Amino acid sequence: xxxxxxxxxxxxxxxxxxxxxxxxxxxxxxxxxxxxxxxxxxxxxxxxxxxxxxxxxxxxxxxxxxxxxxxxxxxxxxxxxxxxxxxxxxxxxxxxxxxxxxxxxxxxxxxxxxxxxxxxxxxxxxxxxxxxxxxxxxxxxxxxxxxxxxxxxxxxxxxxxxxxxxxxxxxxxxxxxxxxxxxxxxxxxxxxxxxxxxxxxxxxxxxxxxxxxxxxxxxxxxxxxxxxxxxxxxxxxxxxxxxxxxxxxxxxxxxxxxxxxxxxxxxxxxxxxx
Amino acid sequence: xxxxxxxxxxxxxxxxxxxxxxxxxxxxxxxxxxxxxxxxxxxxxxxxxxxxxxxxxxxxxxxxxxxxxxxxxxxxxxxxxxxxxxxxxxxxxxxxxxxxxxxxxxxxxxxxxxxxxxxxxxxxxxxxxxxxxxxxxxxxxxxxxxxxxxxxxxxxxxxxxxxxxxxxxxxxxxxxxxxxxxxxxxxxxxxxxxxxxxxxxxxxxxxxxxxxxxxxxxxxxxxxxxxxxxxxxxxxxxxxxxxxxxxxxxxxxxxxxxxxxxxxxxxxxxxxxxxxxxxxxxxxxxxxx
Numbered sequence: 233x234x235x236x237x238x239x240x241x242x243x244x245x246x247x248x249x250x251x252x253x254x255x256x257x258x259x260x261x262x263x264x265x266x267x268x269x270x271x272x273x274x275x276x277x278x279x280x281x282x283x284x285x286x287x288x289x290x291x292x293x294x295x296x297x298x299x300x301x302x303x304x305x306x307x308x309x310x311x312x313x314x315x316x317x318x319x320x321x322x323x324x325x326x327x328x329x330x331x332x333x334x335x336x337x338x339x340x341x342x343x344x345x346x347x348x349x350x351x352x353x354x355x356x357x358x359x360x361x362x363x364x365x366x367x368x369x370x371x372x373x374x375x376x377x378x379x380x381x382x383x384x385x386x387x388x389x390x391x392x393x394x395x396x397x398x399x400x401x402x403x404x405x406x407x408x409x410x411x412x413x414x415x416x417x418x419x420x421x422x423x424x425x426x427x428x429x430x431x432x433x434x435x436x437x438x439x440x441x442x443x444x445x446x447x448x449x450x451x452x453x454x455x456x457x458x459x460x461x462x463x464x465x466x467x468x469x470x471x472x473x474x475x476x477x478x479x480x481x482x483x484x485x486x487x488x489x490x491x492x493x494x495x496x497x498x499x500x501x502x503x504x505x506x
Numbered sequence: 507x508x509x510x511x512x513x514x515x516x517x518x519x520x521x522x523x524x525x526x527x528x529x530x531x532x533x534x535x536x537x538x539x540x541x542x543x544x545x546x547x548x549x550x551x552x553x554x555x556x557x558x559x560x561x562x563x564x565x566x567x568x569x570x571x572x573x574x575x576x577x578x579x580x581x582x583x584x585x586x587x588x589x590x591x592x593x594x595x596x597x598x599x600x601x602x603x604x605x606x607x608x609x610x611x612x613x614x615x616x617x618x619x620x621x622x623x624x625x626x627x628x629x630x631x632x633x634x635x636x637x638x639x640x641x642x643x644x645x646x647x648x649x650x651x652x653x654x655x656x657x658x659x660x661x662x663x664x665x666x667x668x669x670x671x672x673x674x675x676x677x678x679x680x681x682x683x684x685x686x687x688x689x690x691x692x693x694x695x696x697x698x699x700x701x702x703x704x705x706x707x708x709x710x711x712x713x714x715x716x717x718x719x720x721x722x723x724x725x726x727x728x729x730x731x732x733x734x735x736x737x738x739x740x741x742x743x744x745x746x747x748x749x750x751x752x753x754x755x756x757x758x759x760x761x762x763x764x765x766x767x768x769x770x771x772x773x774x775x776x777x778x779x780x781x782x783x784x785x786x787x788x789x790x791x792x793x794x795x
Contacts, residue, residue, distance in 0.1 A: 240600055247595050251609050257624035257667070258612060260635050264627060314523075322520035325513045337517075344528060346724040348776065350752045351769030355531035355538065358545075358762060378527035381520060410512045439617045441731040446757060456619040460735050474627065477620045488615045492608060 258481075265474035287475040297476055300458040306369060307454060308437035311376040312430050319384030320426065324414050326385065327392035328400070338389075341382040352378065353446050360447055367449025375443045380433050387432065391425030392418060428494045435484060455480045535766045543763035550763065557767035566743065566751065567768070571775070574747040577658060578726040581665035585722060588666065589673025594703055596674070597681045607678070614671035622735035625664050626651075629736075654744030657737050661745050664732045669722060676718050680711040716787050720780050727776040748772045 263279075265288065271281040291297050326334050356375050357366075365371040395418050403417045419426070441456045448454060459476050462469070539557055543550035561567045592610070596603050613621065628635045629650040640647040650660045684707050692706050708715070730749045733739065739746035739754065746754070752772065756765035 243595055243599050244602055247592065247599065247606055250592060251606055254610060254613060254667070254671075256635070257621075257628050258616070261624045261627060318519040318523055321516040325516035328513055343777075344524075346776065346780075347532070348728040348749060348752075348769060348772045350728065350730065350749045350756070351535055351766070351773055352528070352531055354752075354756050354762060354766050354769060355534040357756070358538070359531065359534065361545075374527045377523060378531070381524050381528065385520065410516075414516065435615075439619075441617075441619050441734075442753075445734075456617055456731075459623065460619050470627070470633075473623065477623050481616050481620050484615050484617065485612065488611075489608070492611075 261474050262478050264471055265478050267471060269468065269471055287471045288479065291472050291476040292479060295462075295472070295476075297455070297458065297479070300453055300455045303448070303452050304438055304454040304456075307372050307376065307452070308434050310369065310373045311380060311437040312433045314373065315377045315380040315384050315433055316388075316426070316430050319381055320388045320419075320429075321414070323385045323388030324392050324418060327389045327395075328397075338386070341385055345382040345386070347379075349379065349442050353442055356443065357446050366447060367452050369452055371447045372443060372452060372454075375447060376437045376440060379440075379443075380436060383436065384429055384433055387429050388422070388425065391422040391429075395421050428491065431487060431491060435487065438484065536770055538763055539766035539770050541763045543761075545760035545762050547760075553763075557764045558771070560764065561767055561771065566746075569743065570746050570748050570751040573658065573743075573745065574727065574749075577662055577665070577729070577745070577747060578723060580658075580662040581669070581726055581729075582719065582722050584662065584666045585670045585673045586719065589670050589677050592670075592674045593677035593681055594699075594707075596678050598699070607675075610674060611671045613667050614669065614675075616668070618668065618731035619735055621668050622664060622732040625660070625667060625732070626736055629660050651737055652741055654741060657741060657744050661733055661736060664736055665726060665729055668732070669725075673718060673722070676714065677711075680714040681707055684710045712787070716784065720783060723779055723783065724776055727772065727779075748775070 266283040266285060267281055268284060292301075326338060352375070356371070360366050360371040399417055399421070400413050403413045408417065439456065440454075441460070444454045444457045445460075448457060459473065459480055462473050462476060538550075540552060540554055541550040542553045542556065596607060599606075616624065626634075629637075631637060631647075631649050631652060634650070636650070637647040648656050650656050688706055688710070689702055692702050697705065728749050729747065730753070733745055733747060733750055734753075737745045739750040743751075748768065749772065752765050752768045755761045755768060
């Protein structure tokens with residue numbers, strides 16, 4: 233059956249309408265961030281105005297949001313540097329093991345991925361306080377590594393599953409030990425997957441709010457905490473906080489656009505396939 | 507058959523890390539849940555199941571379960587129905603799918619806190635975009651974030667705004683894996699779109715559906731960022747879910763023991779929900795009726 237042109241056009245328009253409604257909050261925030269307050273609060277909303285990037289400049293330079301950006305970057309990059317290498321090793325083993333033991337581990341990891349984060353935030357807070365680690369990078373990084381591990385292992389495992397066992401066996405016959413098989417044979421094959429896992433872990437860490445709210449302080453505050461605290465109540469700060477919000481969102485959007493092809497796998501952390 | 511000895515060594519670093527930063531804190535939380543422990547108060551004292559029995563007699567606990575169930579059920583079913591409709595639309599569409607799919611996906615990748623702010627600027631009373639639009643028609647708008655019913659509605663919309671794109675993405679990918687010869691033979695038999703979707707395509711991707719629903723229910727149970735920014739659990743306690751109540755107990759009232767017990771109960775409850783979901787869908791699968 234060939235679909236008729238009229239019904240196709242109708243369908244296309246309906247989906248466009250859905251997309252426009254869906255994107256309205258983002259577009260509106262962007263417009264607010266480049267409007268003077270006079271224009272931002274007019275009823276009915278103004279669509280024609282003189283744009284200004286003054287607020288973007290103010291928030292990042294004068295209000296020193298770059299400090300929070302540095303905190304976010306340090307924490308996210310450290311998390312990836314710890315979480316991905318050890319997770320990748322575990323994933324390699326789990327992709328090569330058979331039997332109920334490895335199934336049990338995989339299922340356990342999936343269950344850990346589902347923990348209510350608030351349940352972990354409490355002991356992390358108590359322990360970090362006992363060790364005087366509140367408002368330091370290590371507390372936050374360790375918490376993020378904890379919630380990252382199950383994700384990293386599942387995702388890397390799904391990439392290792394695509395590496396044929398014959399490749400391992402051929403390398404063994406050539407005299408490689410297990411470490412060499414992992415490091416010199418399997419790892420180069422999954423390198424694209426490794427980068428994707430790094431980027432998704434980075435994103436997970438960059439977006440994290442609850443742990444950051446509990447574990448960071450004045451000197452380690454990350455972007456999500458800073459923006460949540462910043463002037464959401466006060467109408468005078470609307471344009472400023474809109475500028476900050478747009479700025480926080482921007483790098484991720486660019487990242488994900490570039491990664492579009494891998495989204496399904498990344499978001500379902502390979503479990504659909506596993 | 508290659509030798510597998512030594513593979514377990516590869517699990518050691520990650521295993522130690524998980525034990526240190528995940529299992530130990532989790533065990534510690536369960537341990538704390540048996541103590542009467544106020545942060546900054548006197549020494550914690552062991553009270554056995556005291557925190558749990560206190561919670562079971564706590565009206566605020568039961569009401570937070572009710573609100574959680576309402577918000578999880580509302581959000582996940584809205585996401586599923588809307589996501590399926592859009593995914594099927596995309597499946598049927600023969601042009602422009604790629605750019606549409608990409609644009610639709612944007613809300614999902616916005617940092618959750620930032621997403622909540624975006625929505626706040628839409629729903630804020632009087633100054634928000636929605637109110638501005640409604641008022642320009644000379645209609646008096648409801649107070650979206652200030653009245654209990656509307657606040658819950660807005661919170662559900664917030665979850666749906668961020669996670670419907672995820673549903674669309676996964677379901678669209680799933681629909682595309684369905685064997686096209688099956689669909690064609692159903693169409694030959696005169697089946698319309700609706701029949702093809704419900705009788706052929708949905709049964710074919712049942713495991714995937716089960717999987718996304720389970721993931722979304724689990725995540726919705728711990729939904730925090732957006733409620734915190736949009737309503738902070740208010741007005742009153744109208745949007746205070748289990749996670750919000752746990753947060754309030756632990757970090758505002760500093761009742762660490764009771765909060766831990768509540769966290770453990772949340773874990774059990776969400777595990778139970780998923781177990782039930784799987785059991786029900788599986789029984790249908792075996793054709794029990």
